[in-house]
Amino acid sequence: xxxxxxxxRRLEAQRACLDLxxxxxxxxxxxxxxxxxxxxxTYDHLRSLFPERTIYVCERRVAAHPDCVPxxxxxxxxxxxxxxxxxxxRFGGRVALAHLDVGTGDAAAxxxxxxxxxxxxxxxxxxxxxxxSDPVFDCVGLMPLPLPNGIAPGRYHLYRRVNA
Amino acid sequence: xxxxxxxxRRLEAQRACLDLxxxxxxxxxxxxxxxxxxxxxTYDHLRSLFPERTIYVCERRVAAHPDCVPxxxxxxxxxxxxxxxxxxxRFGGRVALAHLDVGTGDAAAxxxxxxxxxxxxxxxxxxxxxxxSDPVFDCVGLMPLPLPNGIAPGRYHLYRRVNA
Numbered sequence: 001x002x003x004x005x006x007x008x009r010r011l012e013a014q015r016a017c018l019d020l021x022x023x024x025x026x027x028x029x030x031x032x033x034x035x036x037x038x039x040x041x042t043y044d045h046l047r048s049l050f051p052e053r054t055i056y057v058c059e060r061r062v063a064a065h066p067d068c069v070p071x072x073x074x075x076x077x078x079x080x081x082x083x084x085x086x087x088x089x090r091f092g093g094r095v096a097l098a099h100l101d102v103g104t105g106d107a108a109a110x111x112x113x114x115x116x117x118x119x120x121x122x123x124x125x126x127x128x129x130x131x132x133s134d135p136v137f138d139c140v141g142l143m144p145l146p147l148p149n150g151i152a153p154g155r156y157h158l159y160r161r162v163n164a
Numbered sequence: 165x166x167x168x169x170x171x172x173r174r175l176e177a178q179r180a181c182l183d184l185x186x187x188x189x190x191x192x193x194x195x196x197x198x199x200x201x202x203x204x205x206t207y208d209h210l211r212s213l214f215p216e217r218t219i220y221v222c223e224r225r226v227a228a229h230p231d232c233v234p235x236x237x238x239x240x241x242x243x244x245x246x247x248x249x250x251x252x253x254r255f256g257g258r259v260a261l262a263h264l265d266v267g268t269g270d271a272a273a274x275x276x277x278x279x280x281x282x283x284x285x286x287x288x289x290x291x292x293x294x295x296x297s298d299p300v301f302d303c304v305g306l307m308p309l310p311l312p313n314g315i316a317p318g319r320y321h322l323y324r325r326v327n328a
Binding site for chain 2: 001002003005007008011012014015040041042047048066068
């Protein structure tokens with residue numbers, strides 16, 4: 001499998017997980033949290049999936065396509081290790097879906113960052129909320145969910161927030 | 165359709181066109197020319213499609229994944245407007261497949277560059293050679309080929325080199 005093949009499979013898995021997550025949170029009120037804007041493609045997909053929901057976006061430094069930059073009041077600029085701590089008063093328990101893609105190309109660095117972020121993300125999620133994630137997590141507060149049809153295990157991840 | 169959707173479709177179209185091009189040149193001898201290395205994903209795909217063929221890669225400045233950097237002797241570094249002119253003595257009429265993806269995100273600049281490159285690419289192609297291309301071309305020396313099944317017109321392009 002070439003890198004082009006694996007890249008396409010990863011994007012297809014990401015999109016399928018976001019689409020399924022949208023169904024899974026259909027009965028939950030709450031906001032959507034995009035953890036990492038990047039080029040803005042998944043933010044744009046989230047906008048199309050959730051036209052009625054509030055979507056906040058965390059990003060260190062905006063470098064997205066101009067069409068995919070969130071309005072300033074929905075943008076939480078800075079290092080997520082700091083901004084997510086500070087966001088607890090605003091968002092604690094109010095998030096219905098969080099999406100975390102810390103893909104920097106450095107797998108070890110991604111895992112380390114994801115591990116640092118998880119304890120900051122968990123308290124933001126309401127019970128029953130969904131976390132769609134590139135990194136894998138093993139955590140009592142997160143129950144792994146079955147992936148969409150046709151998506152191989154490990155290609156992307158879906159979790160339900162449960163009581164620890 | 166979100167930007168994530170359209171990006172996936174574009175990559176799927178690109179891959180399908182390269183796969184079909186590999187079939188189309190099955191009976192032709194000749195080398196493969198990757199015009200633009202970028203992150204190296206399509207180069208890696210070409211390597212997997214053509215393990216027996218010589219693949220040359222033109223790129224201004226290598227910024228690919230380390231696993232996808234061609235050996236130095238297969239890399240033609242510099243502005244393609246200059247290097248392709250200079251390559252004529254080496255490759256003229258010897259290329260069986262060229263792949264051109266000048267995707268810089270700026271559609272007008274891409275079209276302008278593609279227009280400048282086309283007269284330099286054409287003499288490198290042997291009769292019957294295939295050009296897979298992101299930009300569209302309208303040129304008597306290139307006959308548009310049907311796209312692979314399921315790929316919508318205009319999403320990517322395939323041409324056969326014919327006598328003008």
